[in-house]
Amino acid sequence: xxxxxxxxxxxxxxxxxxxxxxxxxxxxxxxxxxxxxxxxxxxxxxxxxxxxxxxxxxxxxxxxxxxxxxxxxxxxxxxxxxxxxxxxxxxxxxxxxxxxxxxxxxxxxxxxxxxxxxxxxxxxxxxxxxxxxxxxxxxxxxxxxxxxxxxxxxxxxxxxxxxxxxxxxxxxxxxxxxxxxxxxxxxxxxxxxxxxxxxxxxxxxxxxxxxxxxxxxxxxxxxxxxxxxxxxxxxxxxxxxxxxxxxxxxxxxxxxxxxxxxxxxxxxxxxxxxxxxxxxxxxxxxxxxxxxxxxxxxxxxxxxxxxxxxxxxxxxxxxxxxxxxxxxxxxxxxxxxxxxxxxxxxxxxxxxxxxxxxxxxxxxxxxxxxxx
Ligand SMILES: [Zn+2]
Numbered sequence: 293x294x295x296x297x298x299x300x301x302x303x304x305x306x307x308x309x310x311x312x313x314x315x316x317x318x319x320x321x322x323x324x325x326x327x328x329x330x331x332x333x334x335x336x337x338x339x340x341x342x343x344x345x346x347x348x349x350x351x352x353x354x355x356x357x358x359x360x361x362x363x364x365x366x367x368x369x370x371x372x373x374x375x376x377x378x379x380x381x382x383x384x385x386x387x388x389x390x391x392x393x394x395x396x397x398x399x400x401x402x403x404x405x406x407x408x409x410x411x412x413x414x415x416x417x418x419x420x421x422x423x424x425x426x427x428x429x430x431x432x433x434x435x436x437x438x439x440x441x442x443x444x445x446x447x448x449x450x451x452x453x454x455x456x457x458x459x460x461x462x463x464x465x466x467x468x469x470x471x472x473x474x475x476x477x478x479x480x481x482x483x484x485x486x487x488x489x490x491x492x493x494x495x496x497x498x499x500x501x502x503x504x505x506x507x508x509x510x511x512x513x514x515x516x517x518x519x520x521x522x523x524x525x526x527x528x529x530x531x532x533x534x535x536x537x538x539x540x541x542x543x544x545x546x547x548x549x550x551x552x553x554x555x556x557x558x559x560x561x562x563x564x565x566x567x568x569x570x571x572x573x574x575x576x577x578x579x580x581x582x583x584x585x586x587x588x589x590x591x592x593x594x595x596x597x598x599x600x601x602x603x604x605x606x607x608x609x610x611x612x613x614x615x616x617x618x619x620x621x622x623x624x625x626x627x628x629x630x631x632x633x634x635x636x637x638x639x640x641x642x643x644x645x646x647x648x649x650x651x652x653x654x655x656x657x658x659x660x661x662x663x664x
Contacts, residue, residue: 296370305356308370316373336428343437347404352376354400359393381611387466394459401445408438452482454511475519479512522610524645530626531605533644534634540565543593547582550592561623564596570625572596605633
């Protein structure tokens, strides 16, 4: 996902922070400081924020671990201000799987709440709930964290994408309708709920609520086009979408020769070859930069990115699609064991779908192009 930074890797799953999350964190710290908070209170509040984020990560691990238990690899978890998103490698095969994966997160949140309440000196009651005033101390820390986990669980059950409730709703609808139709209905329900949140938020001057509504609308859209794309590539293998006509360039070519070569070739990305095998990719901008910096002693090999992921022709497109998006024009070499077959790119896969899936309605095709 664009605009995210790597935080930590646990059990092979990378946790990313989306930049809006950092903005949110900075904003909260600013609010704490400018509200004239005592330093003890500031420490408690920061500790609390960190604890909440840890609980969100655990919630996402709930989804991810159930998914891998069902044979679907989870690769990353991205944290946003209103929660996290666990990205899984491919679509769950049936609605039962999707249901289990979606429910796992809120289930973890409710379990965490129960566990925290068990160790909390303060017990759950209507009175203690109404007495919460936002000040934190050793007595109410676990209690407040438990309340947050309950809210997280409930909030995520709202039937709107990207909340788990949206997926649960889709899984239930998919028992009756096909997957695309189920997604469309669930996305529409989500949009209605989002609009209600925006209106309610504006009327009550609760702007966070309104922002959540906006967030949901944006996500409902991207979930829909993402799903359409994933459904369209289902069963397609990399060897089916190979491109044989690509630009390549030799690794030991000097910057001057490379620049000359680029003048007659308008390609943006090049496969860098050495001894007949691809060793990296080169963006033409890198060569231009080297030329303007007069770095003539460098070779293509120095400028290239050694960022090749090993792709096999037999791999399913849907398993690698996530790694492609975000940079549609970049090309990736594909192999059959050690043999170099050809290249693939996100853009080319979209073109392939447009040409070969003739039954595709034009509008659907257009929304695919919007998926960046
Ligand atoms: Zn969740």
